[in-house]
Amino acid sequence: MRSGWRQDLSASLVIFLIAVPLSLGIALATGAPLQAGLIAAAVGGLVAGLLGGAPLQVSGAATGLVVVTAELVQRYGWRATCAITALAGLAQLALGAGKVARAALAVSPAIVHGMLAGIGVTITLGQLHVVLGDSPNSSALENIAALPSQLMAFHPSALLVGAVTVAVLAAWPRLPGHAGRWARTVPAPLAAVAVATAVSTGLTVPRVSLPRWELQALPALPDGPVLGVFAAVLTVTLVASMESLLSAVAVDRLRSERPGMPAGPAGLDRELAGQGAANVVSGLLGGLPVAGGAIRGTANVKAGAVSRMSTVLHGVWMLFCLGLLASVLELIPLAALAALVMAVGVKMVSFAHIKHVQRHREFPMYAATLGAVVLFGVLQGLAVGIAVAAFLSLRRLTHTRITVEAERDAHLVRVSGQMTFLAVPRLSRALAHVPEAADVVVELGGSFMDHAAYDALQSWTDAHRARGGWVTLRGRGGQPIAEPASSHVCRPWTPWRNHHCTRPAEAGSAPGQGGGEQLLGGVSAFQRNTAPLVRGELARLAREGQRxxxxxxxxxxxxxxxxxxxxxxxxxxxxxxxxxxxxxxxxxxxxxxxxxxxxxxxxxxxxxxxxxxxxxxxxxxxxxxxxxxxREPGAQxxxxxxxxxxxxxxxxxxxxxxxxxxxxxxxxxxxxxxxxxxxxxxxxxxxxxxxxxxxxxxxxxxxxxxxxxxxxxxxxxxxxxxxxxxxxxxxxxxxxxxxxx
Structure with missing residues (x-):
């Protein structure tokens, strides 16, 4: 127990040191009072940390809502934005009570990552203007249009501070030697802001200003069309919920990979309700919208946290920071915080995610969502992404191509696309052209087959085999497909002496020679025939360990x-x-x-x-x-x-x-x-x-x-x-x- 407390205490200090500059930077990017970011971090740690269903998730100012919050502040003002945050929290509480968290994860990852990438691009474009010594415009297009003139009239001091921040962020994790290992115990964001603050000493640059928290900062009802306010609440609810749930899943996966951690998945409905309670409290206290963050959660796991106490303690440290360290925080130049948030925005455009969606042929969804978020906004971008996903799904379901080719050894029936009931008539017509008793290879190029298509293919296969034919199924790339069996059976194997895949021993070789060739031949046969069938199960065992x-x-x-x-x-x-x-x-x-x-x-x-x-x-x-x-045992x-x-x-x-x-x-x-x-x-x-x-x-x-x-x-x-x-x-x-x- 004492060891767990020590680990949680150490981890809480690490994420506190990461959260302070990040919270200030997010508040700066939204145009909200800077202390609003610290309030959100404190509330996220205390409320979401105590009530949430993902113990090692760390909540704070929502990175994914930077663009949305900035637009709300410009349109309705800060106090109304706080009211929208609280209303979104109530909506999250209702969704958590309705147990719909798992349904939220049904949205295609390509759409979610495209949305986050679009937000990242928008954040980067806006904060680049701050690094250059100016203030961001209201939209990404305006920021792009104003960038050439801003580059011609940049402020050298602000650019220097921003460049130092980015350089330290990039170099800090790569510091070599024993001294570098000790230095890396300080989080890179804190080190970057500290070095940039030291460099800015004596320079005339805008710095952090933390006005005293007063009663008039509390929320007020938005003054505007009801439909517009409803759309704002819906946007904050959706984006904050998806960001929190995706982060909870990622952090829970990291937690499960650590030896000695308790088993069991995160309680996503409880996590959603905990995030809702945090947003209600944050909105009422004048804080930014709250969401779980993968950056802070990953740092928490890697710092050795073992329970939710690390998150709660991080919230306590944020309260002390609000009360005792205001004068220290006011030394930080705004350009350093802008550079820090700009680096976060760049990381939100993940090339690993782009490769992943390309592999699954979902790049159009990703690109459409990203572009629409940058051009029109977050909610509009989500709508465009969902529309493109629906169009592609319908297209895949209806565009199935089936061909029959007579090859030297067998007839090849090639199916390109998804096998649904819509493709059954075409499949039946194609299979009717296969001669009786012929050897047939059916190559399924899609990733889905519904019950009607399965029944049609299975019925034809059974009938063809009954007439003396031979049928085998294979997937894309020639990988064999295991046909379902009625029971757990062990199929016959081929003894090595009858392997056709091994090279025969050279003439005149002694008995027992050529065993290495037989072994390699057997391994080759495994890689070709068996490995594709067991790779998924072995990957699961490698991930979860043997039990x-x-x-x-x-x-x-x-x-x-x-x-x-x-x-x-x-x-x-x-x-x-x-x-x-x-x-x-x-x-x-x-x-x-x-x-x-x-x-x-x-x-x-x-x-x-x-x-x-x-x-x-x-x-x-x-x-x-x-x-x-x-006989007694011999001496030798x-x-x-x-x-x-x-x-x-x-x-x-x-x-x-x-x-x-x-x-x-x-x-x-x-x-x-x-x-x-x-x-x-x-x-x-x-x-x-x-x-x-x-x-x-x-x-x-x-x-x-x-x-x-x-x-x-x-x-x-x-x-x-x-x-x-x-x-x-x-x-x-x-x-x-x-x-x-």
């Missing part, structure tokens, strides 16, 4: 394929294999540490719920142990003979009741074949006893949180047997439901 529920201890014999006999896949089994499936008890020599370490890791770290020891027929280790009967020992010494307790156990060990262990369905099989069965039971010698295993078995199982697999019969420890009997596992053993 197996079973520890499976078995022999290293190549005929024992654990995933096949257990119908398991990646992430299901934590598997340990060695010669003879032996588990030396603790206290043996250090050569056994690898098995003991695996047991300890599975039980203590992975918290598996069961451990299975699996022996098998024809085990070479058991045959070798039987060959030592009546190899690693293999030393390892097999750990199997002698199993051999002694089999010999205790007699030479053949009758009555010690049995198969329920048939007699034990020979001493080799009997020893393999006894060995499973002996290794289960060795497991109980591990304190971690014994403790969890006593608690009831861990179960031990024995299994025997007969290779020739492809039959698994499960141990009933009370009866000392192995019972065959049948396809029907397994009785309790």
């Amino acid at each position: 197996p529920t079973q520890l499976f201890l078995t022999c290293a014999d190549s005929r024992l394929v654990t995933s096949m006999i257990t119908s398991s896949g990646p992430g299901d089994l934590f598997t340990v294999r060695n010669v003879g499936n032996l588990i030396p008890p603790p206290g043996n020599d250090g050569t056994c540490d690898s098995v003991g370490a695996a047991v300890e890791y599975a039980v203590e770290v992975l918290q598996v719920g069961s451990i299975t020891v699996c022996g098998h027929s024809g085990c070479g280790a058991m045959q070798a142990l039987l060959g030592t009967v009546g 020992q190899t690693p293999l003979t030393r390892w097999l010494l750990h199997g002698r307790p199993s051999l002694a156990r089999m010999q205790r009741i007699g030479r053949l060990g009758r009555g010690e262990v049995a198969l329920a369905d048939r007699p034990v074949a020979d001493d080799g099989e009997r020893l393999a069965l006894v060995n499973v039971m002996q290794q289960l006893d060795h497991l109980m010698a591990y304190s971690c295993v014994a403790r969890r078995v006593a608690e009831g949180s861990l179960q031990l199982h024995g299994m025997y697999f007969h290779v020739a019969e492809a039959q698994a047997y499960v141990l009933n420890p009370r009866l000392r009997t192995f019972k065959a596992v049948r396809p029907e439901v397994l009785d309790a053993v």
Whole structure:
């Protein structure tokens, strides 16, 4: 608990130092009183931090609402803007109560990122004028038109301060050496503003002015058409909500990637309600609109925060700053804050997002939204983006091209576009041109297939195969598509000796040579046929980490394929294999540490719920142990003979009741074949006893949180047997439901 408090305290100071210059800069960009940015940061930390559903989200003055707020201040005045902020907060509270937060995320990311990029362009154009020593105009087009004359008549002092700010922002994260590592503990925005303030000493430049907070700064009802006020409230509500929810999702993803953090997604409806409460309070106190910020939230996670206390403490520090540091803040030149906000605006145009939307063929939505936001405004830009998205979706649904080409080996049916019920008649006409009993490849180039199209394609495929034809499905680029199966099945595989994908060994080569070629051939076949089918699941496991529920201890014999006999896949089994499936008890020599370490890791770290020891027929280790009967170990020992010494307790156990060990262990369905099989069965039971010698295993078995199982697999019969420890009997596992053993 104390460690968590220390981490939260440290993180709160980091985000406080980031939020102070950023809040002042956002207030400057909107034309609001500068203390309004600090009020928004304090309220965001205290109210949204306490009530929100994303614990590590940090809220403050909304970056995405800079353009909207600036327009509201110019049109209605500051006090009316505060009232609009409070009304938008009430709307967010209603949306949170209606549990519509997830629906807000249904808006295409291309539209959202296009909107943020358009806001970023508008912010950058406006703040560039401040850096040049002038004030911004009311629209992006006016700022562009006035830029040439402003460049000819810039103010050198303001430009110097702005250039220093941008240079420090860019260079600070790249400071080299030990001293640079210590310097980087200070956030780059704070360092940039501090250096620019020091450089501006003695220069005549406009600086921060923080008038005392007075009662007349409280909100007043807007004086204007009701429809215009409603549009303003709607715009603030939508933009603040989407910015907060997207930031909450991003911060929650970062939080989940940190080891030791509690699992569970962010409560988005609660977060939306928390943001609404913060906007109501901020508006009533004369603060800017509040929203969650990805910049501050990411910094909070990276600073090591573990709970919402870091956000709340950051709000407390903002209150102290408002009351005690006003004289210090008034030393900051406005050009430094403008340069800081201009850099934030540039980052809002993310090239990573542009590449992403291009990959998904959504760049028209992104570009249309960006351009409309710059030209007409945020709400109009969102409307244009949604209209373009609807048009493209309809176009994709209705423009499906289907062709049939007769190739040398097969007929190729190529589908370009989405497969909906509208395309079923064209699909049926095209498939009718395929000859009976022909080999057919159906290439699906779209990303969507509705139920009507699926039924039509599946019915034709079944009928064509019934008439002796062959059909395979593949996606764009030739990637195979797995057809749905009625049950969990294991398809036949091709033994290496029959692989057509491997190069034959050179003539005259000895047996066993060419194995490397076979291995590479198998890997190549995996990359071509299997990797596309499992890549999504493996990516999920790589992202979330392994969480197996079973520890499976078995022999290293190549005929024992654990995933096949257990119908398991990646992430299901934590598997340990060695010669003879032996588990030396603790206290043996250090050569056994690898098995003991695996047991300890599975039980203590992975918290598996069961451990299975699996022996098998024809085990070479058991045959070798039987060959030592009546002989003492020789003086010359190899690693293999030393390892097999750990199997002698199993051999002694089999010999205790007699030479053949009758009555010690049995198969329920048939007699034990020979001493080799009997020893393999006894060995499973002996290794289960060795497991109980591990304190971690014994403790969890006593608690009831861990179960031990024995299994025997007969290779020739492809039959698994499960141990009933009370009866000392192995019972065959049948396809029907397994009785309790």
